[in-house]
Amino acid sequence: MRIAALVKRILLQIRRDKRTLALLFVAPIIVLTLMNLVFNGDPVEPELGIYSGNEQLVEKLVESDIIVHPYEDVIDLKTYIVEDDLDGFLQVDGINTMLTLQNDDPTIAKNLEMKVKQVLQQQFASAPMQQAISQPIIETDYVYGDSETVLFDTFSPILVGFFVFFFVFLIAGIGLLNERTTGTLERLLATPIKRGEIVSGYMIAYGLLAVIQTVIIVLFAVNVLDIVLVGSMWHVILINIVLALVALSLGILLSTFASSEFQMVQFIPLIIVPQVFFSGIFSIEGMAGWLQVLAKFMPLYYAADALKGVMYKGGGLGDISSDLYILLGFTIVFIILNMFTLKKYRKL
Amino acid sequence: MGEKKAIQIQQVSKSFGKKIVLNQLNYDILEGQIYGFIGPSGSGKTTLIKMLVGMDVPDHGAVVLLGEKMPNLPILQKIGYMAQSDALYTALTGKENLEFFASIFRLTKAERLERISYAAALVNLSDDLNKKVSTYSGGMKRRLSLAIAILQNPQIIILDEPTVGIDPALRVSIWNELLRLKKEEGKTIIVTTHVMDEAEHCDEIAMLRNGQFIATGSPDQLKVKYGVSNLNDVFIQAGGKLS
Numbered sequence: 001m002r003i004a005a006l007v008k009r010i011l012l013q014i015r016r017d018k019r020t021l022a023l024l025f026v027a028p029i030i031v032l033t034l035m036n037l038v039f040n041g042d043p044v045e046p047e048l049g050i051y052s053g054n055e056q057l058v059e060k061l062v063e064s065d066i067i068v069h070p071y072e073d074v075i076d077l078k079t080y081i082v083e084d085d086l087d088g089f090l091q092v093d094g095i096n097t098m099l100t101l102q103n104d105d106p107t108i109a110k111n112l113e114m115k116v117k118q119v120l121q122q123q124f125a126s127a128p129m130q131q132a133i134s135q136p137i138i139e140t141d142y143v144y145g146d147s148e149t150v151l152f153d154t155f156s157p158i159l160v161g162f163f164v165f166f167f168v169f170l171i172a173g174i175g176l177l178n179e180r181t182t183g184t185l186e187r188l189l190a191t192p193i194k195r196g197e198i199v200s201g202y203m204i205a206y207g208l209l210a211v212i213q214t215v216i217i218v219l220f221a222v223n224v225l226d227i228v229l230v231g232s233m234w235h236v237i238l239i240n241i242v243l244a245l246v247a248l249s250l251g252i253l254l255s256t257f258a259s260s261e262f263q264m265v266q267f268i269p270l271i272i273v274p275q276v277f278f279s280g281i282f283s284i285e286g287m288a289g290w291l292q293v294l295a296k297f298m299p300l301y302y303a304a305d306a307l308k309g310v311m312y313k314g315g316g317l318g319d320i321s322s323d324l325y326i327l328l329g330f331t332i333v334f335i336i337l338n339m340f341t342l343k344k345y346r347k348l
Numbered sequence: 349m350g351e352k353k354a355i356q357i358q359q360v361s362k363s364f365g366k367k368i369v370l371n372q373l374n375y376d377i378l379e380g381q382i383y384g385f386i387g388p389s390g391s392g393k394t395t396l397i398k399m400l401v402g403m404d405v406p407d408h409g410a411v412v413l414l415g416e417k418m419p420n421l422p423i424l425q426k427i428g429y430m431a432q433s434d435a436l437y438t439a440l441t442g443k444e445n446l447e448f449f450a451s452i453f454r455l456t457k458a459e460r461l462e463r464i465s466y467a468a469a470l471v472n473l474s475d476d477l478n479k480k481v482s483t484y485s486g487g488m489k490r491r492l493s494l495a496i497a498i499l500q501n502p503q504i505i506i507l508d509e510p511t512v513g514i515d516p517a518l519r520v521s522i523w524n525e526l527l528r529l530k531k532e533e534g535k536t537i538i539v540t541t542h543v544m545d546e547a548e549h550c551d552e553i554a555m556l557r558n559g560q561f562i563a564t565g566s567p568d569q570l571k572v573k574y575g576v577s578n579l580n581d582v583f584i585q586a587g588g589k590l591s
Contacts, residue, residue, distance in 0.1 A: 016440070183434075183435035184437060190431075192452075192453070347419050
């Protein structure tokens with residue numbers, strides 16, 4: 001069978017290419033590990049300047065791992081914050097408190113804000129006299145940025161999908177590109193092989209590699225890196241395999257429009273990077289209407305939605321089926337386009 | 349020798365943008381003969397060859413192989429093609445390349461073994477089959493391409509500059525084999541070449557310049573027609589008359 005011959009040949013070629021094998025299987029593991037180490041580092045103890053707070057409050061703040069520096073005045077508190085490199089400054093005036101955050105690192109700022117609010121809530125609850133007023137008033141101000149600054153510390157499921165998409169896209173695309181630049185595709189098309197057989201051969205060969213890659217990444221992420229997985233691991237693998245098919249067919253398709261490996265790499269900022277923006281790392285609901293429409297054309301958007309559904313929310317097959325169907329739809333469209341672009345080489 | 353037409357080139361024209369590459373070509377190629385397409389670079393040889401194997405289609409006119417209008421997939425099974433540049437999988441060994449193409453042509457296992465050892469022996473590569481193609485010399489790659497072209501025992505063999513980079517001794521043995529294939533197996537062979545003494549081996553020669561056949565006929569006919577003693581002069585004479 002011609003497809004089998006093609007699959008066998010592609011796998012043999014890849015097996016001889018140790019560097020590509022390493023890129024497929026080892027690189028995602030290294031990057032995931034690195035990300036894991038970076039994001040799961042020891043929490044920094046935030047430093048807080050305080051003005052006119054009582055001793056009890058200071059004690060509570062210290063208990064919740066905040067380094068507290070008492071100040072005598074608040075004449076120029078933003079200068080204090082910047083020059084003394086404080087993460088925040090708390091002014092207490094009766095029941096009104098004013099928290100100013102440096103916010104050069106949103107993660108630390110959010111963390112500090114949360115802790116301070118907790119402490120103030122407790123303080124308030126333990127003072128029965130003031131129960132008449134329902135809530136303590138805490139005003140928050142920021143030195144840099146504002147409260148809209150988002151932090152993305154929980155995107156590991158998206159990352160898993162991203163790696164599968166990225167590496168499969170690149171390697172499959174360059175695989176077919178090589179076949180075109182060395183003239184072997186033309187030679188192949190001078191045989192009775194059908195265009196569909198070529199596309200199928202490529203899909204199956206790189207699909208098999210993608211399955212192995214996906215299983216390795218998912219097992220590693222869940223078992224070694226302890227990435228949160230509420231739902232079934234099989235569903236995660238399924239989503240990634242479907243995503244890999246999209247990446248494969250898209251990579252092969254776009255390789256038609258590249259005349260060298262370098263031009264293939266140029267598709268990364270054009271095709272891969274925008275997908276990251278719409279994958280849910282940044283809130284899509286907050287984007288302009290037309291951008292939200294654009295997101296609907298990004299395969300990674302659906303994959304990320306499905307992955308979050310399974311890994312975070314513990315969703316089952318029913319919850320992700322519509323995402324999977326859309327991804328399969330992308331694949332079918334790209335495969336059909338591939339068949340057409342091969343016509344450039346042989347009209348039949 | 350049969351008098352059947354293996355290939356008919358009918359009123360074929362082709363242009364890329366404004367440049368006319370082939371201009372109303374008419375030519376019949378008979379079965380069981382060796383044809384030589386001769387012409388300078390850019391004369392349209394390769395474009396014509398690509399039409400014969402169905403990779404390009406004429407803007408006007410038609411190319412008919414074995415009674416079927418090209419492009420036609422089943423006919424491709426009966427064509428052995430060797431492109432001008434070696435299209436080989438360099439990460440694979442010579443044998444793996446041959447096996448791959450043998451499977452693409454759907455040869456049975458027995459046929460595969462037999463044809464691979466035959467083709468490899470023909471081009472003198474039997475001892476190097478298990479080496480990776482990336483370690484091959486230019487001539488060895490050319491020979492492997494030739495072996496692939498005759499692998500599935502095709503009826504028509506189309507070779508685009510087959511002997512470039514091949515040493516004289518091997519060139520002689522390849523030509524002897526092409527002549528044997530013609531005589532004993534009745535193959536139709538089309539060769540493009542720059543080398544005029546190779547053209548002497550052909551039964552028919554078609555000289556191509558600026559997308560037109562400037563002279564056609566057997567080597568002897570051409571020499572008589574232009575009153576010269578070798579093909580080089582025929583080419584110069586014919587070309588001179590045109591301009």
